[in-house]
Each structure stands twice: as structure tokens, then as C-alpha cells.
Amino acid sequence: MEFLVKSTRPETLKTATLVVAIGEGRKLGLAAKAVDEASAGAISALLKRGDIAGKSGQTLLLHSLPGLKAERVLLVGSGKGELSDRQYRKLVAAVHGVLKGLGGSDAVLALGELKVKGRDAYGKTRLLVETLADGDYVFDQFKSQKAEARALKKITLIADKAEQADSERGSLHAQAIASGMAFTRNLGNLPPNLCHPSYLADEAKALGKAHKNLKVEILDEKKLKELGAGAFLAVAQGSAQPPRMIVMHYHGGAKDEAPFTLVGKGITFDTGGISIKPAAGMDEMKYDMCGAASVFGTLKAVLELQLPINLVCLLACAENMPSGGATRPGDIVTSMSGQTVEILNTDAEGRLVLCDTLTYAERFKPQAVIDIATLTGACIVALGSQVSGLMGNNEALVKQLLKAGEHADDRAWQLPLHDEYQEQLDSPFADIANIGGPKAGTITAGCFLSRFAKKYHWAHLDIAGTAWISGGKDKGATGRPVPLLTQYLLDRVK
Missing domain, CATH: 3.40.630.10 (Zn peptidases)
Incomplete structure (x- = not known):
């Protein structure tokens, strides 16, 4: 799997799946707000119906939102306040679980705003990429019927411009470790x-x-x-x-x-x-x-x-x-x-x-x-x-x-x-x-x-x-x- 780090507005990107976070109590994160505004309040309307509460690791997949180039938007709950390493890994694993079941070849993750206890941009990116790469592991060398090839080939991580270099370094180290x-x-x-x-x-x-x-x-x-x-x-x-x-x-x-x-x-x-x-x-x-x-x-x-x-x-x-x-x-x-x-x-x-x-x-x-x-x-x-x-x-x-x-x-x-x-x-x-x-x-x-x-x-x-x-x-x-x-x-x- 290929990992890229970009500093850009997530709502402007063309992608198969755009991932943004929703806090507990249906609070929109910064990326989710931008996507909501671009889609004329489509996410806010869904949240009012109570489709997702924002608890850590909850997911909700949305299709063909207006005003976006993304084919799908995946909402993931980020809970309350800072996440522990374990909570963050579980959240990322939940996202990966949805992504690997979809047909798209790429995804954009706008999760850089999430707070993880004791982790800076480098540390968060390390954990995220290691979790995604490790979750993609398959051992079927001795199976007569191999696992189907995964459609997902590329993941782009959205980072704040000031943190892009640290995030890129974290991604590089994580890929080597994985x-x-x-x-x-x-x-x-x-x-x-x-x-x-x-x-x-x-x-x-x-x-x-x-x-x-x-x-x-x-x-x-x-x-x-x-x-x-x-x-x-x-x-x-x-x-x-x-x-x-x-x-x-x-x-x-x-x-x-x-x-x-x-x-x-x-x-x-x-x-x-x-x-x-x-x-x-x-x-x-x-x-x-x-x-x-x-x-x-x-x-x-x-x-x-x-x-x-x-x-x-x-x-x-x-x-x-x-x-x-x-x-x-x-x-x-x-x-x-x-x-x-x-x-x-x-x-x-x-x-x-x-x-x-x-x-x-x-x-x-x-x-x-x-x-x-x-x-x-x-x-x-x-x-x-x-x-x-x-x-x-x-x-x-x-x-x-x-x-x-x-x-x-x-x-x-x-x-x-x-x-x-x-x-x-x-x-x-x-x-x-x-x-x-x-x-x-x-x-x-x-x-x-x-x-x-x-x-x-x-x-x-x-x-x-x-x-x-x-x-x-x-x-x-x-x-x-x-x-x-x-x-x-x-x-x-x-």
C-alpha cells in the first residue's frame, strides 16, 4: 500500500473515500465542518437524525454527497477529548475495516486534528500508518485459493502545513517498521x-x-x-x-x-x-x-x-x-x-x-x-x-x-x-x-x-x-x- 502526506483542503480532493472525524455528542471536527459546508449541510442533517453518536470507533458511510469530488465520505467517531494509543489504534482499525471492504482504489484520511495523549504529528502518523499497514497483512502462501486482491492501493493523509514534514517522517518510519x-x-x-x-x-x-x-x-x-x-x-x-x-x-x-x-x-x-x-x-x-x-x-x-x-x-x-x-x-x-x-x-x-x-x-x-x-x-x-x-x-x-x-x-x-x-x-x-x-x-x-x-x-x-x-x-x-x-x-x- 502506498502512503502520501499532503497539506490541502480535504473537501477539494477527488477520491474514492474521504474519512473525517465526528466527536461524541455529534460534534463536527474541523475537516468535517469543511466537508459539511461544501455539501450544503448534508452531514449536519444526518447527525440531527441520530445516525451516528460520535463514540470512538463508530463509523457511518455516506455516498454521493453534493458539492464534493469524493465518491464517498466515511464518518468515524472520535469520542471525547484525547484518545489513548489503544483507542486511536481501534479507531484506525475500524476505518480500515470499512475501507478494505469497498471498491475504491484510494482513500483520503483527514484525521490529523485528533488529539492522542503524548503524541505529536510524527507519533500520531507513526501509529496510524503502522496500524493500517499491519492490518493489511495476509499470509496465504499455502492456501490453494488466495485472498482476493485488495482494491485499496493508496492512502493520502491530510496534515497541517506546519506539521507536514513531521508527518512525512512518521509515515516513512512506520512503513519501514511495518x-x-x-x-x-x-x-x-x-x-x-x-x-x-x-x-x-x-x-x-x-x-x-x-x-x-x-x-x-x-x-x-x-x-x-x-x-x-x-x-x-x-x-x-x-x-x-x-x-x-x-x-x-x-x-x-x-x-x-x-x-x-x-x-x-x-x-x-x-x-x-x-x-x-x-x-x-x-x-x-x-x-x-x-x-x-x-x-x-x-x-x-x-x-x-x-x-x-x-x-x-x-x-x-x-x-x-x-x-x-x-x-x-x-x-x-x-x-x-x-x-x-x-x-x-x-x-x-x-x-x-x-x-x-x-x-x-x-x-x-x-x-x-x-x-x-x-x-x-x-x-x-x-x-x-x-x-x-x-x-x-x-x-x-x-x-x-x-x-x-x-x-x-x-x-x-x-x-x-x-x-x-x-x-x-x-x-x-x-x-x-x-x-x-x-x-x-x-x-x-x-x-x-x-x-x-x-x-x-x-x-x-x-x-x-x-x-x-x-x-x-x-x-x-x-x-x-x-x-x-x-x-x-x-x-x-x-
């Missing part, structure tokens, strides 16, 4: 018989070929053995699919500028291994690579925007399967850092591939490292599916991510990483156990990772609750936390 989210969702929604570690490696190579300032390196089993990645290899040894560590270097900043590093968990299917999961819902374990997918999506947004930073993306990709060669509970492995790990539960595998990848990240001397992982079911118990869990060893970095989440409307919540929790990982036979018992499972998983991230500023995002929607017709990857991560990197540019 593109990254779609990339992430596509990877997450792929079936695990196709989307395995080698497939993700091929996706990385394709990105590298398309962009001159992206260098891609794939570390195979042989290289991982040479590096001493015993924890990483232990996860993959039960599968016929070979593991891959994918290394992508984006060079957008000065040559000597330290990079930011994103580390993604890429377990392309997680049976739990010998500690096998229950059968119900196990199909959703194809989403256990959504951490890696979100790194891909963030990188895609960065590539589209050509941000002036250096970025290293490390994807820890493996498949966790039970077999005669699989890791057993009680096995002890030696990680790349030299620390030994007693594997008490083979379903706590994400931290095993991540710990070696975090050690590998040291060689890049990064400004900061953020790992992203669908790591623990305990995070869903603690925080549900609304926000991601966040921990780290540097308070400034944690605050930067929390702030980015607020700005992107892709929020995280900080959990404690106190030393007292570390004791739960004590093992009588190795340096560390890979689980810490039934209490505070999300935190002890973060504690485990922290032991491999002592040489740089590090943060951990647990996206087990936010990376995908479970069950039912709406099941699928969400594309989160691409907005949060992209916002964090945009903030570093400033």
Missing part, C-alpha cells in the same frame, strides 16, 4: 518442515545479496565445534536438521564506531527434546524462532531506512527434537565461555543456544547487546500477552528500551535480576544448571543468560507472550517486538 513486521510474521508463520535453520541461513544470504552494506556469515556445525559451542550443539544433536549461527553485519555508521548487537533465539521447532512437551498446542512451537525472526524484521527496517549506525545481528538457529542422539536430562556440556552446564531439562534449550551466542558477541566489542527470545512460559503467566519481559545488567540500557517501547506502543516491563535468584541455578555437578526450579522461571532464565553477558551492557527481552497469538482463526505471529527494537535504534541515531 515492512519489518511483515517479514517477521512471514517467517514465524512458515511451517517448520520448511523453515529450519538452513532456510533462515538462506534468507540471510538473500538479504546480504540485496544490500551492499550488509555482510553475512554462516557458522555451521564444524565451525561451532571449533569455537567450543558445546551448549549450542547439545540442543541440535537430536535433530536431522543441522544448526546454524547466522552473523549479519550492517555497516551504516563510521568504520571505527562500535556496533549495537541484536541476538535472536531461532529454535525453528521445539518439541522439548527428551523432556517432551504435551501434544496439545505443540504446532505453535514453530513460533519458537520468533526472536530470530524479530531480529530479521528489525534489520529489514534498518536497511530500508539506511540508519547511520553499525549493527550486528546474531541468530542462534537449531531444532530441538527427541531421538537416540538427543541430549538427556543430567548431561553436562561445556559452553563457549568455558562454563559447564548441567542440563536438567532439555526443554530449557533456548538459553543454551543463546549463552554461546552471547559469548560470541564479545568479539564485536558492542555498545550494547539485546537478546530477544520466546524463552519462558512463566513470562506469559507473569505478564500475559500485552507486554514483553525485560531484564538487564545496565540500568541505562533497560530504561532506553522501556522508553522505546512506550514511544513505539510496543511495551516491555522490567523484572528484577537480583543476586538472590542466581542461587536457584546452583548445581552440585557443574558450574550452573539450566533451570532454577518452579519459582520465578522468567527471572532465573535471565539470570542464566546474565552469566554469559558480563563483558558488555546487556538486556534480555522475553517475548513468549507477545510474539504470536495462540489458537483460533486469529492464530499467527504478531511481528513484535520489531517496533520497540527499531525505535531503540532510531533513538540511538538521535
Whole structure:
């Protein structure tokens, strides 16, 4: 979908559908007033009949109003006063729901006057375009009958002249983020018989070929053995699919500028291994690579925007399967850092591939490292599916991510990483156990990772609750936390 920003009078535009806002109590907004005057009071007359009250998200479609070049006018209720982010998104989604069912190829949205709490023109446009673009997402790659092509191809946003530049910037950033989210969702929604570690490696190579300032390196089993990645290899040894560590270097900043590093968990299917999961819902374990997918999506947004930073993306990709060669509970492995790990539960595998990848990240001397992982079911118990869990060893970095989440409307919540929790990982036979018992499972998983991230500023995002929607017709990857991560990197540019 194409998005344009214009500073013009909405009532003068020729379009298939013109969208204007009506406040609660049937109050006309500025754009609606102009349209009402141009149409000789047609909207006022309809409001007097009580056809729409103006409550947030209500819609009323009008056809062939006199005095206008627009074929249709869509009234949308904007409620009372300032809108929250959630209310604004719901309002935009309601508009999109009507537009995508119409035959017109374009629409004009005159909604710039709406007040959204804490949002300027840039922020409102970001939310609006992301919501529209994300709502247009369809995954029908494996359907024999594809979804009908959408008629709507272009949306023009009306902005005040003084705010046009900010709105254009918001639209540009939103389109890049939406593109990254779609990339992430596509990877997450792929079936695990196709989307395995080698497939993700091929996706990385394709990105590298398309962009001159992206260098891609794939570390195979042989290289991982040479590096001493015993924890990483232990996860993959039960599968016929070979593991891959994918290394992508984006060079957008000065040559000597330290990079930011994103580390993604890429377990392309997680049976739990010998500690096998229950059968119900196990199909959703194809989403256990959504951490890696979100790194891909963030990188895609960065590539589209050509941000002036250096970025290293490390994807820890493996498949966790039970077999005669699989890791057993009680096995002890030696990680790349030299620390030994007693594997008490083979379903706590994400931290095993991540710990070696975090050690590998040291060689890049990064400004900061953020790992992203669908790591623990305990995070869903603690925080549900609304926000991601966040921990780290540097308070400034944690605050930067929390702030980015607020700005992107892709929020995280900080959990404690106190030393007292570390004791739960004590093992009588190795340096560390890979689980810490039934209490505070999300935190002890973060504690485990922290032991491999002592040489740089590090943060951990647990996206087990936010990376995908479970069950039912709406099941699928969400594309989160691409907005949060992209916002964090945009903030570093400033």
C-alpha cells in the first residue's frame, strides 16, 4: 500500500473515500465542518437524525454527497477529548475495516486534528500508518485459493502545513517498521518442515545479496565445534536438521564506531527434546524462532531506512527434537565461555543456544547487546500477552528500551535480576544448571543468560507472550517486538 502526506483542503480532493472525524455528542471536527459546508449541510442533517453518536470507533458511510469530488465520505467517531494509543489504534482499525471492504482504489484520511495523549504529528502518523499497514497483512502462501486482491492501493493523509514534514517522517518510519513486521510474521508463520535453520541461513544470504552494506556469515556445525559451542550443539544433536549461527553485519555508521548487537533465539521447532512437551498446542512451537525472526524484521527496517549506525545481528538457529542422539536430562556440556552446564531439562534449550551466542558477541566489542527470545512460559503467566519481559545488567540500557517501547506502543516491563535468584541455578555437578526450579522461571532464565553477558551492557527481552497469538482463526505471529527494537535504534541515531 502506498502512503502520501499532503497539506490541502480535504473537501477539494477527488477520491474514492474521504474519512473525517465526528466527536461524541455529534460534534463536527474541523475537516468535517469543511466537508459539511461544501455539501450544503448534508452531514449536519444526518447527525440531527441520530445516525451516528460520535463514540470512538463508530463509523457511518455516506455516498454521493453534493458539492464534493469524493465518491464517498466515511464518518468515524472520535469520542471525547484525547484518545489513548489503544483507542486511536481501534479507531484506525475500524476505518480500515470499512475501507478494505469497498471498491475504491484510494482513500483520503483527514484525521490529523485528533488529539492522542503524548503524541505529536510524527507519533500520531507513526501509529496510524503502522496500524493500517499491519492490518493489511495476509499470509496465504499455502492456501490453494488466495485472498482476493485488495482494491485499496493508496492512502493520502491530510496534515497541517506546519506539521507536514513531521508527518512525512512518521509515515516513512512506520512503513519501514511495518515492512519489518511483515517479514517477521512471514517467517514465524512458515511451517517448520520448511523453515529450519538452513532456510533462515538462506534468507540471510538473500538479504546480504540485496544490500551492499550488509555482510553475512554462516557458522555451521564444524565451525561451532571449533569455537567450543558445546551448549549450542547439545540442543541440535537430536535433530536431522543441522544448526546454524547466522552473523549479519550492517555497516551504516563510521568504520571505527562500535556496533549495537541484536541476538535472536531461532529454535525453528521445539518439541522439548527428551523432556517432551504435551501434544496439545505443540504446532505453535514453530513460533519458537520468533526472536530470530524479530531480529530479521528489525534489520529489514534498518536497511530500508539506511540508519547511520553499525549493527550486528546474531541468530542462534537449531531444532530441538527427541531421538537416540538427543541430549538427556543430567548431561553436562561445556559452553563457549568455558562454563559447564548441567542440563536438567532439555526443554530449557533456548538459553543454551543463546549463552554461546552471547559469548560470541564479545568479539564485536558492542555498545550494547539485546537478546530477544520466546524463552519462558512463566513470562506469559507473569505478564500475559500485552507486554514483553525485560531484564538487564545496565540500568541505562533497560530504561532506553522501556522508553522505546512506550514511544513505539510496543511495551516491555522490567523484572528484577537480583543476586538472590542466581542461587536457584546452583548445581552440585557443574558450574550452573539450566533451570532454577518452579519459582520465578522468567527471572532465573535471565539470570542464566546474565552469566554469559558480563563483558558488555546487556538486556534480555522475553517475548513468549507477545510474539504470536495462540489458537483460533486469529492464530499467527504478531511481528513484535520489531517496533520497540527499531525505535531503540532510531533513538540511538538521535
